[in-house]
Amino acid sequence: MKSRTTGAIALAVTAILMAVTNPGKQSYIEEISWRVKDTSCQKEQLPVGATLACSTIAPLPHGAIEPILDGYSRRRNYIFFSIYTTDFWGLKNRSIGVGRNFFEF
Incomplete structure (x- = not known):
């Protein structure tokens, strides 16, 4: 019984931490502005719109x-967590925001 209570408390604390550290759109915009300019635009083969x-x-x-x-x-x-999608003239990015971090997929 004690292990169930401990597990439930750990799960609740993890859920609260994830909800509190879910990054907002402004954080994503700051991150993607660096990523687009420094990484996406450095690729050799880009679509015409990109x-x-x-x-x-x-x-x-x-x-x-x-x-x-x-x-x-x-x-x-x-x-x-949040899922962010950016489609800027052929430059496409999908990221998941969790724990104040962004992971591209």
Whole structure:
């Protein structure tokens, strides 16, 4: 009986921590602005639309890219984690946000 109670408490604490550390959209926009400019635009073979997008945002500072990407990004909040999707002129990104971190998939 004691192990069930301990397990339930551990599960509850984990769920609360996951809910509290679920990153918001602004954190994702900051992360994706760096990722798009520094990683996605550095790939050699990009679709035509992505090449145009990269040539548009490459000279801009990261702070100027964030409002642009905000309009092309969507968040699905599942309380314990969030799924983020960005489709900016052929530059596509899907990430899961959990524990204040983002993992691309």
